[in-house]
Amino acid sequence: MSELVYKEESFQIIGKCFEVHKALGPGFLEIVYKDALEYEFDKAGIPYEREKEYIVEYKGIILPHKFYADFVVFDKIILEVKAVSGIADEFIAQTLNYLKVSGNKLALLVNFGELKLNFKRLVF
Numbered sequence: 747m748s749e750l751v752y753k754e755e756s757f758q759i760i761g762k763c764f765e766v767h768k769a770l771g772p773g774f775l776e777i778v779y780k781d782a783l784e785y786e787f788d789k790a791g792i793p794y795e796r797e798k799e800y801i802v803e804y805k806g807i808i809l810p811h812k813f814y815a816d817f818v819v820f821d822k823i824i825l826e827v828k829a830v831s832g833i834a835d836e837f838i839a840q841t842l843n844y845l846k847v848s849g850n851k852l853a854l855l856v857n858f859g860e861l862k863l864n865f866k867r868l869v870f
Contacts, residue, residue, distance in 0.1 A: 751852045751869050755820045760865060762786040763856045767863040776829045779858045780816060783827070787819070794819045800847050815844055824853035833857050833864055845870035 750756070766782040780796070787794045798818045802809045817825035826841045833855060841855045845868060856865040 750867075752820070752823055755823055756852065756854060756867065758790070758792060759819050759823065759825060759854055760856070762790065762792070763854075763858075763865065764863055767858055770858070772829070772859050772861060774829060774858070776816075776827050776858075779829055780827050783817065783825075787817075792819060793821060794825075795821075800844070802847055813844060813847060815848065818848070818850070822850055822852070824848060824850055826853060826855045828855065828857040829859040830857060831859055833866060838866065838868065841866075841868050842870060 762783060765786060766779055770778065770782060784794070784796060795818045797814045797816065799812050799814055801812055815824045816827045819825050824841070824844050826837070826844065828837055837855060841853045845851070845853050851870060853868040854865055855868060856863065
């Protein structure tokens, strides 16, 4: 059995997500959960960058549109926040593309829109 990528760091991030979900529950817009996570990360001294910008290269050129990761935590883990009824395949595909473009190895796709917090670990 292989070791989980960034096990301790992802455990801390998911712990903060559970804390936010426990306090707020489902039903808010994504921005509310992002604001609460930012508060929790600051309080815990967890390093993060919110709305980190990445360029998209295509056949040797830089495309005019960029993508923005909701959070990059510990300078190596993408945290993608959703507040929807369920994690759809297109959210997984989108997050995998974010990993590809960013060069990061791990993304956490977290959905606050369900009665129980739902998340997926995506490794690239």
